[in-house]
Amino acid sequence: MPMSAPPTNRFERRRATTRQALVRAARQILAESGDTSVSIQVIADRADVGFGSFYNHFDSKAALFDEAVIDALEEYGRAIDEFLDGVDDPAERIAFGVRLSARMAGTHPEIMRILRHRGLGHIHSDRGLSPRALNDLKTGSASGRFTFADPEIALSALGGSVLALLELRLGRPDGDSDEAAGAMAEMMLRMLGVPPGEAREITSRPLPSAG
Amino acid sequence: MPMSAPPTNRFERRRATTRQALVRAARQILAESGDTSVSIQVIADRADVGFGSFYNHFDSKAALFDEAVIDALEEYGRAIDEFLDGVDDPAERIAFGVRLSARMAGTHPEIMRILRHRGLGHIHSDRGLSPRALNDLKTGSASGRFTFADPEIALSALGGSVLALLELRLGRPDGDSDEAAGAMAEMMLRMLGVPPGEAREITSRPLPSAG
DNA sequence: ATTATCTATAGATCTATAGATAATGC
Protein backbone atom coordinates (compact mmCIF):
# COMPACT_ATOMS: atom_id res chain seq x y z
CA MET A 1 0.00 0.00 0.00
CA PRO A 2 1.68 3.26 -1.15
CA MET A 3 1.69 6.19 1.24
CA SER A 4 -0.90 8.66 -0.04
CA ALA A 5 0.88 11.58 -1.65
CA PRO A 6 0.41 15.02 -0.07
CA PRO A 7 -2.04 17.31 -1.95
CA THR A 8 -0.34 19.29 -4.69
CA ASN A 9 -2.95 21.87 -5.71
CA ARG A 10 -5.96 23.73 -4.31
CA PHE A 11 -8.41 21.15 -5.63
CA GLU A 12 -6.80 18.32 -3.79
CA ARG A 13 -6.31 20.38 -0.67
CA ARG A 14 -9.97 21.35 -0.60
CA ARG A 15 -10.95 17.75 -1.15
CA ALA A 16 -8.65 16.62 1.64
CA THR A 17 -10.07 19.26 4.00
CA THR A 18 -13.64 18.06 3.44
CA ARG A 19 -12.64 14.45 3.94
CA GLN A 20 -10.75 15.33 7.10
CA ALA A 21 -13.76 17.22 8.48
CA LEU A 22 -15.88 14.10 8.01
CA VAL A 23 -13.27 11.89 9.65
CA ARG A 24 -12.92 14.28 12.58
CA ALA A 25 -16.68 14.34 13.07
CA ALA A 26 -16.76 10.55 12.98
CA ARG A 27 -13.97 10.41 15.56
CA GLN A 28 -15.91 12.70 17.89
CA ILE A 29 -19.02 10.56 17.58
CA LEU A 30 -17.08 7.34 18.15
CA ALA A 31 -15.48 8.82 21.25
CA GLU A 32 -18.65 10.31 22.70
CA SER A 33 -21.17 7.54 22.31
CA GLY A 34 -19.70 4.96 19.96
CA ASP A 35 -23.18 4.88 18.42
CA THR A 36 -22.63 4.46 14.69
CA SER A 37 -26.36 4.42 13.95
CA VAL A 38 -26.30 8.22 13.90
CA SER A 39 -27.53 9.53 10.54
CA ILE A 40 -25.30 10.74 7.74
CA GLN A 41 -27.11 14.07 8.01
CA VAL A 42 -25.96 14.46 11.60
CA ILE A 43 -22.40 13.54 10.66
CA ALA A 44 -22.34 16.05 7.80
CA ASP A 45 -23.80 18.77 10.04
CA ARG A 46 -21.18 18.06 12.67
CA ALA A 47 -18.46 18.26 10.01
CA ASP A 48 -20.02 21.49 8.71
CA VAL A 49 -20.13 19.99 5.25
CA GLY A 50 -22.95 19.61 2.74
CA PHE A 51 -24.88 16.38 3.05
CA GLY A 52 -24.09 15.23 -0.49
CA SER A 53 -20.35 15.62 0.08
CA PHE A 54 -20.41 12.52 2.20
CA TYR A 55 -20.95 10.34 -0.86
CA ASN A 56 -18.15 12.11 -2.61
CA HIS A 57 -15.76 10.51 -0.14
CA PHE A 58 -17.35 7.40 1.37
CA ASP A 59 -19.64 4.63 0.19
CA SER A 60 -21.17 4.02 3.60
CA LYS A 61 -21.12 5.07 7.22
CA ALA A 62 -19.19 1.91 8.06
CA ALA A 63 -16.41 2.94 5.66
CA LEU A 64 -16.15 6.36 7.31
CA PHE A 65 -16.08 4.97 10.84
CA ASP A 66 -13.51 2.37 9.86
CA GLU A 67 -11.28 5.12 8.53
CA ALA A 68 -11.86 7.18 11.67
CA VAL A 69 -10.60 4.28 13.81
CA ILE A 70 -7.53 3.86 11.59
CA ASP A 71 -6.89 7.59 11.88
CA ALA A 72 -7.02 7.44 15.69
CA LEU A 73 -4.78 4.37 15.75
CA GLU A 74 -2.15 6.11 13.64
CA GLU A 75 -2.14 9.10 15.96
CA TYR A 76 -1.85 6.76 18.95
CA GLY A 77 1.15 5.04 17.36
CA ARG A 78 2.90 8.35 16.64
CA ALA A 79 2.35 9.54 20.23
CA ILE A 80 3.76 6.30 21.64
CA ASP A 81 6.79 6.57 19.35
CA GLU A 82 7.53 10.09 20.54
CA PHE A 83 7.68 8.91 24.12
CA LEU A 84 9.49 5.63 23.61
CA ASP A 85 12.13 7.01 21.27
CA GLY A 86 15.48 6.17 22.83
CA VAL A 87 14.15 3.51 25.23
CA ASP A 88 15.82 0.25 24.27
CA ASP A 89 15.05 -2.36 26.92
CA PRO A 90 11.97 -4.33 25.76
CA ALA A 91 10.70 -4.74 29.31
CA GLU A 92 10.95 -1.03 29.96
CA ARG A 93 9.25 -0.26 26.64
CA ILE A 94 6.34 -2.58 27.41
CA ALA A 95 5.86 -1.13 30.90
CA PHE A 96 6.08 2.43 29.62
CA GLY A 97 3.62 1.59 26.83
CA VAL A 98 1.03 0.40 29.32
CA ARG A 99 1.51 3.37 31.62
CA LEU A 100 1.50 5.88 28.76
CA SER A 101 -1.71 4.42 27.38
CA ALA A 102 -3.44 4.95 30.70
CA ARG A 103 -2.09 8.48 30.94
CA MET A 104 -3.31 9.21 27.42
CA ALA A 105 -6.83 8.50 28.67
CA GLY A 106 -6.47 11.92 30.27
CA THR A 107 -4.33 13.74 27.71
CA HIS A 108 -5.82 12.27 24.53
CA PRO A 109 -9.34 11.28 25.59
CA GLU A 110 -10.79 11.16 22.09
CA ILE A 111 -8.27 8.62 20.83
CA MET A 112 -8.52 6.45 23.91
CA ARG A 113 -12.31 6.49 24.01
CA ILE A 114 -12.34 5.34 20.40
CA LEU A 115 -9.98 2.49 21.23
CA ARG A 116 -12.14 1.58 24.20
CA HIS A 117 -15.08 1.01 21.83
CA ARG A 118 -13.25 -0.35 18.81
CA GLY A 119 -9.82 -1.54 19.92
CA LEU A 120 -10.52 -5.22 20.47
CA GLY A 121 -10.61 -5.90 16.74
CA HIS A 122 -7.27 -4.16 16.24
CA ILE A 123 -5.07 -5.92 18.79
CA HIS A 124 -3.19 -7.60 15.96
CA SER A 125 -3.34 -4.56 13.70
CA ASP A 126 -0.21 -3.12 12.13
CA ARG A 127 -1.10 0.30 13.54
CA GLY A 128 -1.08 1.74 17.05
CA LEU A 129 0.67 0.18 20.01
CA SER A 130 0.36 -3.38 18.71
CA PRO A 131 3.12 -3.55 16.07
CA ARG A 132 5.52 -1.77 18.42
CA ALA A 133 4.67 -4.10 21.31
CA LEU A 134 4.94 -7.17 19.08
CA ASN A 135 8.41 -6.10 18.06
CA ASP A 136 9.39 -5.61 21.70
CA LEU A 137 7.96 -9.00 22.62
CA LYS A 138 9.99 -10.73 19.91
CA THR A 139 13.17 -8.85 20.77
CA GLY A 140 12.79 -9.60 24.47
CA SER A 141 12.03 -13.23 23.78
CA ALA A 142 15.11 -13.60 21.56
CA SER A 143 17.37 -12.05 24.20
CA GLY A 144 15.95 -14.24 26.96
CA ARG A 145 14.52 -11.29 28.87
CA PHE A 146 11.02 -12.66 28.29
CA THR A 147 9.88 -16.27 28.43
CA PHE A 148 6.52 -17.06 26.90
CA ALA A 149 5.17 -19.67 24.51
CA ASP A 150 3.83 -17.54 21.67
CA PRO A 151 4.24 -13.82 20.84
CA GLU A 152 0.71 -13.63 19.38
CA ILE A 153 -0.86 -14.91 22.59
CA ALA A 154 1.31 -12.59 24.64
CA LEU A 155 0.24 -9.67 22.45
CA SER A 156 -3.41 -10.67 22.92
CA ALA A 157 -3.02 -10.68 26.71
CA LEU A 158 -1.19 -7.37 26.66
CA GLY A 159 -3.65 -5.67 24.30
CA GLY A 160 -6.73 -7.02 26.03
CA SER A 161 -5.39 -5.94 29.41
CA VAL A 162 -4.69 -2.41 28.20
CA LEU A 163 -8.21 -2.15 26.75
CA ALA A 164 -9.73 -3.41 30.00
CA LEU A 165 -7.65 -0.85 31.90
CA LEU A 166 -8.97 1.90 29.60
CA GLU A 167 -12.51 0.67 30.15
CA LEU A 168 -11.94 0.83 33.89
CA ARG A 169 -10.38 4.30 33.90
CA LEU A 170 -12.69 5.92 31.34
CA GLY A 171 -15.73 4.34 32.97
CA ARG A 172 -14.83 5.36 36.51
CA PRO A 173 -12.59 8.42 36.46
CA ASP A 174 -12.20 8.28 40.22
CA GLY A 175 -9.18 6.63 41.76
CA ASP A 176 -5.50 6.97 40.94
CA SER A 177 -4.97 6.24 37.26
CA ASP A 178 -1.17 6.17 37.45
CA GLU A 179 -1.25 3.73 40.33
CA ALA A 180 -3.65 1.43 38.50
CA ALA A 181 -1.52 1.60 35.35
CA GLY A 182 1.61 0.82 37.35
CA ALA A 183 -0.03 -2.23 38.90
CA MET A 184 -1.10 -3.38 35.44
CA ALA A 185 2.36 -2.82 33.93
CA GLU A 186 3.98 -4.79 36.74
CA MET A 187 1.59 -7.69 36.16
CA MET A 188 2.32 -7.61 32.43
CA LEU A 189 6.06 -7.93 33.03
CA ARG A 190 5.59 -10.84 35.43
CA MET A 191 3.32 -12.47 32.89
CA LEU A 192 6.08 -12.21 30.28
CA GLY A 193 8.60 -13.86 32.58
CA VAL A 194 10.37 -10.93 34.22
CA PRO A 195 11.21 -11.79 37.87
CA PRO A 196 8.83 -10.05 40.33
CA GLY A 197 11.46 -7.86 41.99
CA GLU A 198 12.75 -6.65 38.66
CA ALA A 199 9.24 -6.12 37.36
CA ARG A 200 8.50 -3.85 40.27
CA GLU A 201 11.73 -1.89 39.87
CA ILE A 202 11.20 -1.32 36.14
CA THR A 203 7.63 -0.20 36.73
CA SER A 204 8.71 2.34 39.34
CA ARG A 205 10.97 4.21 36.93
CA PRO A 206 9.81 7.70 35.93
CA LEU A 207 8.01 7.96 32.61
CA PRO A 208 9.93 9.65 29.81
CA SER A 209 8.53 12.90 28.42
CA ALA A 210 7.66 13.30 24.74
CA GLY A 211 10.27 14.06 22.11
CA MET B 1 -33.50 -7.09 42.75
CA PRO B 2 -35.79 -10.07 43.47
CA MET B 3 -35.41 -13.21 41.40
CA SER B 4 -38.27 -13.18 38.88
CA ALA B 5 -40.87 -15.72 40.01
CA PRO B 6 -41.61 -18.62 37.67
CA PRO B 7 -44.83 -18.22 35.62
CA THR B 8 -47.87 -19.56 37.45
CA ASN B 9 -50.57 -19.63 34.78
CA ARG B 10 -50.97 -19.91 30.99
CA PHE B 11 -51.06 -16.15 30.55
CA GLU B 12 -47.73 -15.63 32.16
CA ARG B 13 -46.23 -18.63 30.43
CA ARG B 14 -47.34 -17.37 27.03
CA ARG B 15 -45.97 -13.93 27.82
CA ALA B 16 -42.67 -15.45 28.93
CA THR B 17 -42.45 -17.53 25.75
CA THR B 18 -42.87 -14.46 23.53
CA ARG B 19 -40.30 -12.51 25.51
CA GLN B 20 -37.87 -15.43 25.37
CA ALA B 21 -38.33 -15.71 21.59
CA LEU B 22 -37.35 -12.05 21.24
CA VAL B 23 -34.34 -12.48 23.51
CA ARG B 24 -33.20 -15.56 21.61
CA ALA B 25 -33.51 -13.73 18.29
CA ALA B 26 -31.49 -10.84 19.72
CA ARG B 27 -28.82 -13.27 20.93
CA GLN B 28 -28.54 -14.79 17.47
CA ILE B 29 -28.16 -11.37 15.87
CA LEU B 30 -25.57 -10.28 18.44
CA ALA B 31 -23.59 -13.44 17.83
CA GLU B 32 -23.78 -13.37 14.04
CA SER B 33 -23.02 -9.76 13.23
CA GLY B 34 -23.24 -7.77 16.44
CA ASP B 35 -25.05 -5.20 14.29
CA THR B 36 -27.76 -3.75 16.52
CA SER B 37 -29.00 -1.39 13.81
CA VAL B 38 -31.12 -4.23 12.43
CA SER B 39 -34.80 -3.23 12.37
CA ILE B 40 -37.36 -4.28 14.96
CA GLN B 41 -39.30 -5.86 12.09
CA VAL B 42 -36.38 -8.16 11.33
CA ILE B 43 -36.00 -9.07 14.99
CA ALA B 44 -39.73 -9.87 15.32
CA ASP B 45 -39.65 -11.94 12.12
CA ARG B 46 -36.65 -13.87 13.39
CA ALA B 47 -38.46 -14.50 16.68
CA ASP B 48 -41.59 -15.52 14.73
CA VAL B 49 -43.57 -13.01 16.72
CA GLY B 50 -45.92 -10.23 15.65
CA PHE B 51 -44.23 -6.90 15.16
CA GLY B 52 -46.35 -5.11 17.79
CA SER B 53 -45.45 -7.67 20.44
CA PHE B 54 -42.01 -6.15 20.66
CA TYR B 55 -43.40 -3.05 22.38
CA ASN B 56 -45.31 -5.23 24.75
CA HIS B 57 -42.00 -6.30 26.25
CA PHE B 58 -39.34 -3.71 25.50
CA ASP B 59 -39.16 0.05 25.19
CA SER B 60 -36.31 0.04 22.69
CA LYS B 61 -33.94 -2.15 20.77
CA ALA B 62 -31.18 -1.22 23.19
CA ALA B 63 -33.21 -2.59 26.10
CA LEU B 64 -33.70 -5.89 24.28
CA PHE B 65 -30.04 -6.25 23.33
CA ASP B 66 -28.95 -5.39 26.86
CA GLU B 67 -31.18 -8.14 28.21
CA ALA B 68 -29.83 -10.55 25.58
CA VAL B 69 -26.28 -9.91 26.78
CA ILE B 70 -27.32 -10.45 30.41
CA ASP B 71 -29.03 -13.68 29.38
CA ALA B 72 -25.87 -14.95 27.67
CA LEU B 73 -23.71 -13.94 30.65
CA GLU B 74 -25.94 -15.88 33.05
CA GLU B 75 -25.69 -18.99 30.90
CA TYR B 76 -21.92 -18.55 30.72
CA GLY B 77 -21.73 -18.36 34.51
CA ARG B 78 -23.83 -21.49 34.98
CA ALA B 79 -21.67 -23.44 32.52
CA ILE B 80 -18.49 -22.35 34.30
CA ASP B 81 -19.96 -23.34 37.67
CA GLU B 82 -20.81 -26.82 36.41
CA PHE B 83 -17.21 -27.40 35.40
CA LEU B 84 -15.50 -25.78 38.37
CA ASP B 85 -17.71 -27.38 41.01
CA GLY B 86 -15.39 -29.22 43.38
CA VAL B 87 -12.20 -27.42 42.27
CA ASP B 88 -10.90 -25.54 45.30
CA ASP B 89 -7.44 -24.20 44.52
CA PRO B 90 -7.84 -20.60 43.27
CA ALA B 91 -4.92 -20.96 40.85
CA GLU B 92 -6.41 -24.09 39.36
CA ARG B 93 -9.84 -22.45 39.11
CA ILE B 94 -8.43 -19.41 37.28
CA ALA B 95 -6.47 -21.57 34.83
CA PHE B 96 -9.45 -23.83 34.20
CA GLY B 97 -11.69 -20.79 33.73
CA VAL B 98 -9.44 -19.42 30.98
CA ARG B 99 -9.15 -22.78 29.23
CA LEU B 100 -12.87 -23.52 29.52
CA SER B 101 -13.73 -20.13 28.06
CA ALA B 102 -11.62 -20.87 25.01
CA ARG B 103 -13.14 -24.31 24.65
CA MET B 104 -16.62 -22.82 24.91
CA ALA B 105 -15.84 -20.82 21.77
CA GLY B 106 -16.36 -24.17 20.06
CA THR B 107 -19.07 -25.73 22.23
CA HIS B 108 -21.12 -22.59 22.97
CA PRO B 109 -20.31 -20.33 20.01
CA GLU B 110 -23.36 -18.09 20.39
CA ILE B 111 -22.53 -17.12 23.96
CA MET B 112 -18.88 -16.56 23.26
CA ARG B 113 -19.49 -14.52 20.10
CA ILE B 114 -21.80 -12.28 22.09
CA LEU B 115 -19.13 -11.79 24.74
CA ARG B 116 -16.59 -11.06 22.04
CA HIS B 117 -18.71 -8.11 20.89
CA ARG B 118 -20.10 -6.94 24.22
CA GLY B 119 -17.94 -8.39 26.97
CA LEU B 120 -15.58 -5.49 27.58
CA GLY B 121 -18.26 -3.51 29.41
CA HIS B 122 -19.03 -6.46 31.67
CA ILE B 123 -15.60 -7.33 33.03
CA HIS B 124 -16.66 -6.05 36.43
CA SER B 125 -20.20 -7.36 36.13
CA ASP B 126 -21.74 -9.53 38.82
CA ARG B 127 -22.63 -12.13 36.18
CA GLY B 128 -20.57 -14.55 34.11
CA LEU B 129 -16.99 -15.49 34.84
CA SER B 130 -16.14 -12.18 36.51
CA PRO B 131 -17.69 -12.57 39.98
CA ARG B 132 -16.35 -16.11 40.23
CA ALA B 133 -12.86 -15.03 39.18
CA LEU B 134 -12.93 -12.06 41.53
CA ASN B 135 -13.74 -14.38 44.40
CA ASP B 136 -10.87 -16.68 43.43
CA LEU B 137 -8.51 -13.72 43.17
CA LYS B 138 -9.40 -12.53 46.65
CA THR B 139 -9.19 -16.01 48.16
CA GLY B 140 -5.84 -16.66 46.52
CA SER B 141 -4.53 -13.28 47.58
CA ALA B 142 -5.59 -13.85 51.20
CA SER B 143 -3.90 -17.26 51.32
CA GLY B 144 -0.69 -15.92 49.78
CA ARG B 145 -1.02 -18.05 46.66
CA PHE B 146 -1.32 -14.88 44.59
CA THR B 147 0.58 -11.63 44.95
CA PHE B 148 -0.81 -8.60 43.20
CA ALA B 149 -1.56 -5.01 44.15
CA ASP B 150 -5.28 -4.76 43.45
CA PRO B 151 -7.94 -7.41 42.73
CA GLU B 152 -9.85 -5.05 40.43
CA ILE B 153 -6.81 -4.46 38.24
CA ALA B 154 -6.04 -8.17 38.23
CA LEU B 155 -9.63 -8.88 37.18
CA SER B 156 -9.33 -6.32 34.40
CA ALA B 157 -6.18 -7.97 33.07
CA LEU B 158 -7.72 -11.42 33.30
CA GLY B 159 -11.01 -10.41 31.68
CA GLY B 160 -9.39 -8.36 28.94
CA SER B 161 -7.00 -11.21 28.15
CA VAL B 162 -9.82 -13.75 27.89
CA LEU B 163 -11.75 -11.44 25.55
CA ALA B 164 -8.68 -10.92 23.38
CA LEU B 165 -8.18 -14.68 23.27
CA LEU B 166 -11.80 -15.10 22.15
CA GLU B 167 -11.29 -12.44 19.50
CA LEU B 168 -8.23 -14.31 18.26
CA ARG B 169 -9.87 -17.73 18.22
CA LEU B 170 -13.26 -16.68 16.83
CA GLY B 171 -11.59 -14.45 14.25
CA ARG B 172 -9.10 -17.05 13.06
CA PRO B 173 -10.44 -20.54 13.73
CA ASP B 174 -7.22 -22.11 12.46
CA GLY B 175 -4.54 -23.18 14.91
CA ASP B 176 -4.76 -25.17 18.11
CA SER B 177 -7.26 -23.49 20.42
CA ASP B 178 -6.40 -25.61 23.46
CA GLU B 179 -2.73 -24.85 23.08
CA ALA B 180 -3.35 -21.12 22.81
CA ALA B 181 -5.64 -21.22 25.84
CA GLY B 182 -3.02 -23.14 27.82
CA ALA B 183 -0.36 -20.58 26.97
CA MET B 184 -2.74 -17.81 28.03
CA ALA B 185 -3.66 -19.54 31.30
CA GLU B 186 -0.02 -20.05 32.16
CA MET B 187 0.69 -16.36 31.58
CA MET B 188 -2.26 -15.40 33.77
CA LEU B 189 -0.95 -17.45 36.69
CA ARG B 190 2.53 -15.97 36.36
CA MET B 191 0.97 -12.52 36.23
CA LEU B 192 -0.83 -13.24 39.52
CA GLY B 193 2.40 -14.30 41.21
CA VAL B 194 2.43 -18.09 40.81
CA PRO B 195 6.03 -19.30 40.23
CA PRO B 196 6.65 -20.23 36.55
CA GLY B 197 7.26 -23.94 37.15
CA GLU B 198 4.10 -24.28 39.19
CA ALA B 199 2.13 -22.21 36.68
CA ARG B 200 3.13 -24.61 33.95
CA GLU B 201 2.27 -27.69 35.99
CA ILE B 202 -1.16 -26.39 36.96
CA THR B 203 -1.92 -25.47 33.37
CA SER B 204 -1.00 -28.95 32.14
CA ARG B 205 -3.61 -30.67 34.31
CA PRO B 206 -6.56 -32.22 32.45
CA LEU B 207 -9.72 -30.14 32.34
CA PRO B 208 -12.59 -31.38 34.49
CA SER B 209 -15.77 -32.47 32.72
CA ALA B 210 -19.14 -30.91 33.48
CA GLY B 211 -21.23 -31.99 36.47
C1' DA C 1 -13.45 22.37 -19.07
C1' DT C 2 -13.23 19.97 -15.00
C1' DT C 3 -14.12 18.84 -10.46
C1' DA C 4 -16.04 19.33 -5.72
C1' DT C 5 -19.57 20.96 -3.02
C1' DC C 6 -24.17 22.04 -1.97
C1' DT C 7 -29.39 21.91 -2.04
C1' DA C 8 -33.49 19.57 -2.84
C1' DT C 9 -36.05 15.51 -3.12
C1' DA C 10 -37.91 10.80 -4.45
C1' DG C 11 -38.36 6.56 -2.64
C1' DA C 12 -37.42 3.32 0.86
C1' DT C 13 -37.44 2.14 5.48
C1' DC C 14 -38.36 2.38 10.21
C1' DT C 15 -40.74 3.42 14.62
C1' DA C 16 -44.56 3.70 17.47
C1' DT C 17 -49.34 3.30 17.98
C1' DA C 18 -54.26 2.26 17.26
C1' DG C 19 -57.58 -1.05 16.90
C1' DA C 20 -58.98 -5.87 15.85
C1' DT C 21 -58.44 -10.65 17.13
C1' DA C 22 -57.45 -14.52 20.11
C1' DA C 23 -56.59 -16.70 24.55
C1' DT C 24 -57.17 -17.13 29.39
C1' DG C 25 -58.89 -16.07 34.35
C1' DC C 26 -62.42 -16.06 37.49
Added chain:
DNA sequence: ATTATCTATAGATCTATAGATAATGC
Protein backbone atom coordinates in the same frame (compact mmCIF):
# COMPACT_ATOMS: atom_id res chain seq x y z
C1' DA D 1 -63.55 -9.06 31.78
C1' DT D 2 -58.89 -8.98 31.11
C1' DT D 3 -54.69 -9.39 28.85
C1' DA D 4 -51.45 -10.54 25.03
C1' DT D 5 -50.78 -10.88 20.37
C1' DC D 6 -51.32 -9.56 15.76
C1' DT D 7 -52.20 -6.58 11.56
C1' DA D 8 -52.24 -2.30 9.42
C1' DT D 9 -50.70 2.25 8.97
C1' DA D 10 -49.49 7.28 9.82
C1' DG D 11 -45.79 9.95 10.27
C1' DA D 12 -40.99 10.51 10.77
C1' DT D 13 -36.57 9.64 9.24
C1' DC D 14 -32.97 8.17 6.38
C1' DT D 15 -30.36 7.01 2.15
C1' DA D 16 -28.85 7.83 -2.30
C1' DT D 17 -29.03 10.56 -6.29
C1' DA D 18 -29.87 14.30 -9.59
C1' DG D 19 -28.96 18.73 -10.89
C1' DA D 20 -27.43 23.48 -9.71
C1' DT D 21 -23.67 26.25 -8.00
C1' DA D 22 -18.97 27.45 -6.99
C1' DA D 23 -14.00 26.91 -7.34
C1' DT D 24 -9.88 25.74 -9.72
C1' DG D 25 -6.78 23.99 -13.68
C1' DC D 26 -4.85 24.73 -17.94
